Amino acid sequence: MNNSLVSITDYNKEDILSILDAARGFEKKPDRDTLKGKVVATLFYEPSTRTRLSFETAVVRLGGSVIGFSDSGTSSSTKGETLNDTIRMVSCYADAIVIRHPLDGAARYAAEISPIPVVNAGDGSNQHPSQTLLDLYSIRKTQGTLENLKICIVGDLKYGRTVHSLIEAMSYFKPEFKFVSPDELKIPEEYKIFCRKHNIPFTETAELNGSFNDADILYMTRVQKERFQDLMEYERVKNVYTLHNAMIKNTKPNLRILHPLPRVNEISMDVDKNKKAYYFQQAQNGLYVRQAILSKVLKTGDV
Amino acid sequence: MEKELKVAALKNGTVIDHIPTEKVFKIVSILRLKVYGQLLTIGNNLDSKRMGRKGIIKISNRILSDEETSKIALVAPNASINIIRDYKVVEKRALLLGDEIHDVMHCANPMCITNHQPIPTKFVVINEDGIVRLKCKYCTKEVLQDEINLKKK
Numbered sequence: 181m182n183n184s185l186v187s188i189t190d191y192n193k194e195d196i197l198s199i200l201d202a203a204r205g206f207e208k209k210p211d212r213d214t215l216k217g218k219v220v221a222t223l224f225y226e227p228s229t230r231t232r233l234s235f236e237t238a239v240v241r242l243g244g245s246v247i248g249f250s251d252s253g254t255s256s257s258t259k260g261e262t263l264n265d266t267i268r269m270v271s272c273y274a275d276a277i278v279i280r281h282p283l284d285g286a287a288r289y290a291a292e293i294s295p296i297p298v299v300n301a302g303d304g305s306n307q308h309p310s311q312t313l314l315d316l317y318s319i320r321k322t323q324g325t326l327e328n329l330k331i332c333i334v335g336d337l338k339y340g341r342t343v344h345s346l347i348e349a350m351s352y353f354k355p356e357f358k359f360v361s362p363d364e365l366k367i368p369e370e371y372k373i374f375c376r377k378h379n380i381p382f383t384e385t386a387e388l389n390g391s392f393n394d395a396d397i398l399y400m401t402r403v404q405k406e407r408f409q410d411l412m413e414y415e416r417v418k419n420v421y422t423l424h425n426a427m428i429k430n431t432k433p434n435l436r437i438l439h440p441l442p443r444v445n446e447i448s449m450d451v452d453k454n455k456k457a458y459y460f461q462q463a464q465n466g467l468y469v470r471q472a473i474l475s476k477v478l479k480t481g482d483v
Numbered sequence: 484m485e486k487e488l489k490v491a492a493l494k495n496g497t498v499i500d501h502i503p504t505e506k507v508f509k510i511v512s513i514l515r516l517k518v519y520g521q522l523l524t525i526g527n528n529l530d531s532k533r534m535g536r537k538g539i540i541k542i543s544n545r546i547l548s549d550e551e552t553s554k555i556a557l558v559a560p561n562a563s564i565n566i567i568r569d570y571k572v573v574e575k576r577a578l579l580l581g582d583e584i585h586d587v588m589h590c591a592n593p594m595c596i597t598n599h600q601p602i603p604t605k606f607v608v609i610n611e612d613g614i615v616r617l618k619c620k621y622c623t624k625e626v627l628q629d630e631i632n633l634k635k636k
Contacts, residue, residue: 283594307623
């Protein structure tokens with residue numbers, strides 16, 4: 181094991197809580213020099229400006245340096261270099277690798293062959309553990325706890341990797357789920373099996389209106405065009421749900437609305453001013469959580 | 484009497500019995516029996532008490548490797564494999580898949596990294612209530628029984 185973080189299931193409850201505790205410390209004091217002299221390589225085989233800048237800022241604010249590329253069009257993979265060779269080459273220069281790749285499983289493979297820790301910043305429709313940890317951080321920060329919460333998850337529950345990881349990570353904290361999706365994008369059977377096995381109550385519905393009136397967290401997701409192999413299917417479902425400010429009127433006072441961003445049409449702009457909208461602060465929390473992740477994989481002693 | 488005429492006894496080698504009739508030639512191809520130069524008996528649509536009709540393959544002077552056994556376990560999990568020495572069954576090989584299978588089949592997910600780069604596949608075998616599920620170690624998607632596509636090596 182090289183201390184990599186590929187999937188949220190690589191971390192147990194204790195690991196997760198220690199990341200969240202450390203992230204709280206970074207929120208109070210984000211500028212440190214604990215990664216001084218360390219080089220982190222960010223290998224982005226598909227563009228993701230938000231995630232890349234968040235990781236790179238996390239490194240720089242801890243005193244480390246960044247190398248890498250943000251688009252495979254400008255990297256050696258256009259010359260046909262295999263992932264294997266790139267990882268081996270980069271691990272000669274850097275102390276840790278942050279990788280984003282359009283293919284499922286690329287990060288697990290990279291972690292397997294790399295002598296230095298690998299952090300998965302999204303592999304296709306598969307895993308995106310730093311997003312999950314920042315979701316948990318946001319949930320705990322707004323609710324004061326992760327235990328016994330009612331969580332309503334809306335949108336693409338079939339391809340949405342953040343949804344699948346959130347279910348797995350929350351399973352330690354006795355949640356109750358409501359899954360809201362069109363028929364075409366229902367939660368896959370294996371996650372229902374997972375919930376039953378962990379005694380997690382859940383219900384499924386296609387109706388958004390009113391479905392989150394008793395919820396503590398409303399987790400909205402985007403229908404991601406790039407995950408569809410059938411574009412006709414995408415066209416049918418892309419605008420199926422839009423959250424408007426009026427729909428939030430009868431919700432609990434502690435309800436917070438989360439979204440992994442970017443959003444398209446699923447949250448109307450009139451929601452942004454509502455104090456229950458939390459998605460922009462959620463994105464900011466990503467920085468502290470990624471500082472905690474990098475500190476853990478590079479063993480700075482802060483986590 | 485009639486039974487003996489249909490399938491001759493084997494002195495040394497491997498008998499694969501209770502093969503579903505539609506899987507016989509799949510196994511012939513997995514074991515590359517088309518180019519096998521020694522005594523070989525392939526029977527199909529034989530009467531079977533257990534399964535109505537069945538197939539059987541007898542290969543003289545060849546003991547199947549573990550990899551071949553796991554490939555057969557993937558396509559015909561209820562077949563039986565007996566190793567014969569001097570007309571006697573010396574080993575009844577269980578068609579167990581083990582905890583992990585390495586590089587014998589493709590991942591069914593077209594977006595899996597193993598289908599795009601020269602990477603040996605790995606699947607975790609999950610056996611729950613007698614139902615076997617195969618989960619790709621890389622992309623974490625599960626491969627269904629009718630999606631199994633063995634590697635040709």
